Amino acid sequence: MISTEKRIFLRHTHWFCLVLAGISLLLFTTVLKKYYLNIFPIQFAVIALITVFSHIRLMNAVRLNVLKFNTAYLAIMSIKLFMYFVFILICLLLNRSNAIDVVVPFLVLYIFYTIFEVVEISTFLKKNTNSSN
Numbered sequence: 001m002i003s004t005e006k007r008i009f010l011r012h013t014h015w016f017c018l019v020l021a022g023i024s025l026l027l028f029t030t031v032l033k034k035y036y037l038n039i040f041p042i043q044f045a046v047i048a049l050i051t052v053f054s055h056i057r058l059m060n061a062v063r064l065n066v067l068k069f070n071t072a073y074l075a076i077m078s079i080k081l082f083m084y085f086v087f088i089l090i091c092l093l094l095n096r097s098n099a100i101d102v103v104v105p106f107l108v109l110y111i112f113y114t115i116f117e118v119v120e121i122s123t124f125l126k127k128n129t130n131s132s133n
Contacts, residue, residue, distance in 0.1 A: 005127070009055060009120055016116050017048050020109075035101050039091055043106050046087055051113045054080045058121055062128055069125070084110065 002010075021044065028036040054076050061072035084106075091102050 003059075005059060005124060006056060009059070009124070010052070012120060013048070013052055013055075013116075017044075020044075020112060035105075037095065037098060037101050037105075039095065039102060040105055043087075043091070043102075044109060047084075047106070047109045047113050050080055050083055051117055055117055055120060059124060062125065066129065 024040070024044070028040070057076050058069075058073060061076070062069050088103065088106055091106070092099055095102055
């Protein structure tokens with residue numbers, strides 16, 4: 001059974017992904033049309049999935065022991081960054097001629113999803129630490 005907090009997070013993620021996909025679609029069909037690569041939807045999906053799984057792991061870590069959150073956060077973020085690094089290296093090896101067109105959208109997505117995840121985990125931590133006091 002999925003907890004209420006996880007459902008809320010998944011709902012927020014769903015809407016965030018839809019809004020970001022809509023903005024991306026709008027930009028890549030108009031202003032940035034010449035920079036679009038077929039790998040962008042794969043990048044979008046990989047970043048979204050890794051964000052969801054890492055955030056759920058963080059939520060589980062907080063549930064187990066709030067005091068060990070910092071250690072869990074650093075471990076999960078390190079694994080996440082390593083996975084992103086491997087993914088972007090594979091993308092660059094497959095498409096060397098358009099390296100900037102591969103990296104820039106990835107970094108923009110990474111920044112947006114990182115901001116989203118920080119806001120979500122901060123909200124979750126505030127609710128969780130207030131309820132335990």
